[in-house]
Amino acid sequence: MSNLSSRRRALKAAAAGTGLAFFGPFRHISYAQGKKPIKLGLTCDASGQYGDSGQDDMRGMVMAIDEFNAKGGVLGRQIVWITQDTETTPATGSRVAERFITREECGFLVGALHSGVANAISQVAQKYGCIYFNSNSSSPTEAGKDCHRTKFVWDGNGTNFSKAIVKNAIAGVGKNWLLLTNDYVWGHNTSKAARAEIEANGGKVVEELLVPQNTRDFTAYLLKIQQLKPDVVAAAIGGDDIKALRTQVSQLKLDTKPAWINNQQDWPDVWGQGADSLFGVFGTNWYHKLKLPGVDDFVRRYQVRWKDAPIPVPGNVSYNGYMCTRELLRAIERAGTTNNIAVIKQLEQIKVSAVDRMQNYDAYMNPATHHLQQTIYMARRNDKPVDKTDLFEIVSWTKPEDALDSREDDLACKLETYESTPTYEL
Amino acid sequence: MTFLAQLLPHLVNGISLGLLFALIALGFMLILGVMEVINLAHGSLFALGAYFAMMLLAPKLGLSSSTFAWYAAMPMSARYALALVIAPLLVGIVGMAVEFGLRRTYGKDPLYGLLFTFGAALVIEESIRVIWGTRDYVLPLPDAISGATLVGGMIYAKYRFFAAAFAIGMIALLWIFIERTPYGAIIKAGAHDSEIVRAMGINLSRLRLLVFALGAALAAIAGVVMAPFWGIRPHVGVDAVVPAFLIIVLGGVGSFWGAVLASLLVGITVGLTGAYASEWSLLSMYLLLVAVVSFRARGLFGKKSVLEA
Numbered sequence: 174m175s176n177l178s179s180r181r182r183a184l185k186a187a188a189a190g191t192g193l194a195f196f197g198p199f200r201h202i203s204y205a206q207g208k209k210p211i212k213l214g215l216t217c218d219a220s221g222q223y224g225d226s227g228q229d230d231m232r233g234m235v236m237a238i239d240e241f242n243a244k245g246g247v248l249g250r251q252i253v254w255i256t257q258d259t260e261t262t263p264a265t266g267s268r269v270a271e272r273f274i275t276r277e278e279c280g281f282l283v284g285a286l287h288s289g290v291a292n293a294i295s296q297v298a299q300k301y302g303c304i305y306f307n308s309n310s311s312s313p314t315e316a317g318k319d320c321h322r323t324k325f326v327w328d329g330n331g332t333n334f335s336k337a338i339v340k341n342a343i344a345g346v347g348k349n350w351l352l353l354t355n356d357y358v359w360g361h362n363t364s365k366a367a368r369a370e371i372e373a374n375g376g377k378v379v380e381e382l383l384v385p386q387n388t389r390d391f392t393a394y395l396l397k398i399q400q401l402k403p404d405v406v407a408a409a410i411g412g413d414d415i416k417a418l419r420t421q422v423s424q425l426k427l428d429t430k431p432a433w434i435n436n437q438q439d440w441p442d443v444w445g446q447g448a449d450s451l452f453g454v455f456g457t458n459w460y461h462k463l464k465l466p467g468v469d470d471f472v473r474r475y476q477v478r479w480k481d482a483p484i485p486v487p488g489n490v491s492y493n494g495y496m497c498t499r500e501l502l503r504a505i506e507r508a509g510t511t512n513n514i515a516v517i518k519q520l521e522q523i524k525v526s527a528v529d530r531m532q533n534y535d536a537y538m539n540p541a542t543h544h545l546q547q548t549i550y551m552a553r554r555n556d557k558p559v560d561k562t563d564l565f566e567i568v569s570w571t572k573p574e575d576a577l578d579s580r581e582d583d584l585a586c587k588l589e590t591y592e593s594t595p596t597y598e599l
Numbered sequence: 600m601t602f603l604a605q606l607l608p609h610l611v612n613g614i615s616l617g618l619l620f621a622l623i624a625l626g627f628m629l630i631l632g633v634m635e636v637i638n639l640a641h642g643s644l645f646a647l648g649a650y651f652a653m654m655l656l657a658p659k660l661g662l663s664s665s666t667f668a669w670y671a672a673m674p675m676s677a678r679y680a681l682a683l684v685i686a687p688l689l690v691g692i693v694g695m696a697v698e699f700g701l702r703r704t705y706g707k708d709p710l711y712g713l714l715f716t717f718g719a720a721l722v723i724e725e726s727i728r729v730i731w732g733t734r735d736y737v738l739p740l741p742d743a744i745s746g747a748t749l750v751g752g753m754i755y756a757k758y759r760f761f762a763a764a765f766a767i768g769m770i771a772l773l774w775i776f777i778e779r780t781p782y783g784a785i786i787k788a789g790a791h792d793s794e795i796v797r798a799m800g801i802n803l804s805r806l807r808l809l810v811f812a813l814g815a816a817l818a819a820i821a822g823v824v825m826a827p828f829w830g831i832r833p834h835v836g837v838d839a840v841v842p843a844f845l846i847i848v849l850g851g852v853g854s855f856w857g858a859v860l861a862s863l864l865v866g867i868t869v870g871l872t873g874a875y876a877s878e879w880s881l882l883s884m885y886l887l888l889v890a891v892v893s894f895r896a897r898g899l900f901g902k903k904s905v906l907e908a
């Protein structure tokens with residue numbers, strides 16, 4: 174009995190010591206500055222279809238946080254962050270969000286690549302009134318039927334990219350289109366947007382092939398495409414699936430005929446596969462070799478911060494992670510408080526100059542949908558690269574107003590009222 | 600006739616896919632059949648094989664020292680052939696290390712072996728991340744087997760035919776090894792009754808070590824062959840271990856030809872659904888498993904399962 178008792182004492186002492194060691198420095202920072210840090214929960218995939226992209230997203234977020242902390246934080250408070258793998262799985266995203274809000278006391282959540290995960294996180298966030306930034310998931314439904322008062326969407330969506338390219342492609346390439354669609358919410362909604370644009374511009378969808386997530390062998394689809402002979406294949410395939418597709422299309426030399434339009438190519442999906450497997454025309458909202466003010470400096474800062482990153486330059490995913498985190502921290506600063514409603518009202522009025530965003534046109538937050546409207550770029554493989562990172566040739570850029578998602582998905586967005594959104598201040 | 604003409608390329612594709620699935624499942628089948636261990640590290644060993652092959656095929660990524668300049672100067676086809684031999688040998692050695700750790704679980708609840716190989720899978724995958732990073736790589740191929748070819752008006756990847764033929768060769772070699780050599784007889788005897796094998800003076804520990812090494816090497820061969828299709832990334836093995844497990848259960852645990860037939864069935868099912876009901880293509884293999892196991896719990900050719908007491 175006495176042994177048990179002394180063992181309990183020893184365990185309690187060890188637990189107390191561990192607790193002190195773990196929380197000590199954190200409290201020290203807090204008390205030293207007299208203010209509690211602002212805590213962000215970074216909901217980033219580290220595994221699954223978007224594991225690589227999730228980590229790239231996080232590098233951008235952490236870079237923005239570091240820069241604010243170097244300037245003394247926000248409202249005189251340091252920014253601290255935690256992260257947990259959301260596994261490209263909606264159920265995990267939901268669980269992580271619940272934990273970050275209720276147990277970790279995160280005031281703000283940032284991050285998503287997969288639309289299902291983003292939607293799951295945003296439902297939990299709305300329940301608690303926690304502001305959530307969907308940094309990189311681009312299903313039109315995210316700022317459409319699945320919009321929330323507490324959610325802000327930062328990437329261009331499927332409709333933006335379709336609007337920027339379909340009309341010209343029908344005129345220049347042909348009217349018969351085949352849709353190759355990842356069988357989940359982003360794929361469905363992106364192809365739905367593409368279909369609407371195709372039909373509105375006199376084109377015809379001859380077939381839509383649904384591709385289950387985690388498909389690694391695309392031969393059956395590529396044989397079907399050969400049999401149907403479309404003029405254009407519009408692919409809404411993401412993550413590891415698009416990597417496998419690109420490799421196999423290149424092996425078959427099907428990369429020039431039919432014409433390929435890949436809705437959006439995330440930089441982490443492109444990097445590592447090399448230029449040879451890059452084909453067709455595709456969308457992006459940023460490129461590290463844009464000839465615009467601030468771009469070179471941003472790339473340099475990224476390279477200093479992430480010397481050993483698997484990708485040596487920032488791409489659209491880390492750019493979005495950085496930009497949205499920066500705008501969140503700026504909004505808190507402008508609001509002068511962490512009160513969620515005050516911050517939401519600041520975010521709804523965001524206007525960012527082209528120079529500040531390192532894009533060609535000014536961007537603005539659509540207050541009715543909480544979707545950032547921004548410059549949309551169309552790109553293709555760069556046949557005259559200046560270095561090994563110069564994979565894209567930017568062929569055009571479209572004004573936010575010309576790529577605006579103005580049809581049913583926009584109208585489908587019904588934001589909750591301020592009054593029905595729980596309020597908090599940390 | 601038009602329908603048949605349309606169907607034929609998809610049947611060919613399904614059969615070739617089935618052969619590739621068989622290649623993936625061979626090592627898994629061997630270890631489960633002989634050692635009664637569900638090797639969840641199979642996928643990680645598969646990935647490791649692909650990474651070793653990448654180092655051997657693209658020396659700039661791995662063997663960058665000028666000491667290996669002579670190797671880098673070798674023709675790609677020679678390096679590819681070497682990769683198909685050396686990468687499995689290296690992974691076989693890793694497999695031996697795993698088997699050493701696994702020994703403590705023999706004779707205990709099968710769950711211990713399952714958990715051990717799961718842990719080994721995590722360790723191998725994280726080691727890959729530490730050594731090669733998280734980025735993707737593409738396995739370069741010799742010109743002779745890369746590019747496309749026109750068959751019956753359809754474009755196919757030459758490499759797919761090569762990989763399918765290679766899979767047939769590996770299936771035949773493994774069958775000859777198991778059925779026509781004394782070593783194969785010992786392995787089969789070990790699977791049937793390990794106590795009798797031990798009583799006959801055969802070193803059972805060494806037998807298990809070699810079988811695990813062979814299973815790991817087969818996983819690596821599959822990794823090398825599949826890399827040009829699937830790419831190379833740390834978690835690529837996850838894509839291999841699930842169909843391998845499914846095929847062994849479908850074919851019947853311990854049955855060589857059951858596994859081969861199950862692979863072909865899965866390949867044809869996935870290939871045809873990919874063409875005619877694309878959204879069902881991945882699910883179809885699971886539905887096939889449910890359909891078969893509902894009527895025959897031991898799979899197509901399964902005798903009394905080695906997992907049954």
